[in-house]
Amino acid sequence: MEAKLVSESATLMTDLVLPGETNPLNNMFGGELLARMDRAAGIAARRHSRRVCVTASVNHVAFNRPIPLGSVVTVEAKISRSFNSSMEVYLDVWIEDRESGIKKKANEAIYTFVAVDDTGHPVAIPELIPETDLEKERYIGALRRKQLSLVIAGKMKPSDATELIALFNE
Numbered sequence: 001m002e003a004k005l006v007s008e009s010a011t012l013m014t015d016l017v018l019p020g021e022t023n024p025l026n027n028m029f030g031g032e033l034l035a036r037m038d039r040a041a042g043i044a045a046r047r048h049s050r051r052v053c054v055t056a057s058v059n060h061v062a063f064n065r066p067i068p069l070g071s072v073v074t075v076e077a078k079i080s081r082s083f084n085s086s087m088e089v090y091l092d093v094w095i096e097d098r099e100s101g102i103k104k105k106a107n108e109a110i111y112t113f114v115a116v117d118d119t120g121h122p123v124a125i126p127e128l129i130p131e132t133d134l135e136k137e138r139y140i141g142a143l144r145r146k147q148l149s150l151v152i153a154g155k156m157k158p159s160d161a162t163e164l165i166a167l168f169n170e
């Protein structure tokens with residue numbers, strides 16, 4: 001299976017925030033953003049693997065900045081690392097200033113997707129080639145984040161999380 005570049009599956013989704021998607025403070029409802037990020041990440045995972053992909057876990061979400069009604073929101077999804085059947089997908093969320101057009105980072109999140117066959121069993125996927133400094137940084141960190149996620153989910157013994165343990169010994 002041929003390794004792929006991050007840019008080959010990178011996915012950009014731009015959409016408005018409409019009244020039905022806000023909370024009582026007139027900011028975007030957090031669940032709406034989670035759903036948009038899930039869609040963008042799912043498309044990126046599908047583009048990378050060319051397989052059906054399911055969300056296995058949401059590893060991290062930071063709602064750093066409220067997103068007001070009427071905002072133009074761009075969700076950028078990039079695979080940060082692929083393993084055997086799973087992919088870490090990094091999401092950066094930007095809001096665009098209506099006057100200047102300058103984009104400000106509003107949120108970020110990390111999702112894990114797994115490629116599956118017709119019977120729902122995990123299948124092998126292509127490796128990922130990181131190119132930019134940021135892609136390389138996220139690629140390196142992805143293994144310890146995977147181990148943390150597996151430990152939290154009770155799927156890995158903490159003592160087996162070698163990459164994670166190494167972080168505390170630096």
Ligand SMILES: CCCCCCCCCCCCCCCC(=O)SCCNC(=O)CCNC(=O)[C@H](O)C(C)(C)COP(=O)(O)OP(=O)(O)OC[C@H]1O[C@@H](n2cnc3c(N)ncnc32)[C@H](O)[C@@H]1OP(=O)(O)O
Binds near residue numbers: 149153
């Ligand atoms: C071409 C462009 C147009 C495309 C056009 C179509 C676009 C289309 C877009 C769709 C965009 C919407 C996308 C929504 C996607 C849903 O809404 S999916 C619905 C929600 N999710 C689900 O229902 C998933 C339910 N869970 C499952 O099916 C199973 O638990 C899973 C995820 C397949 C894993 O199965 P399992 O038996 O645990 O398998 P296991 O071998 O233990 O683990 C498989 C891999 O997952 C990893 N893993 C498992 N759990 C975790 C965890 N908690 N943390 C981290 N890694 C984990 C394992 O480490 C392993 O990794 P690898 O070492 O193989 O890389």
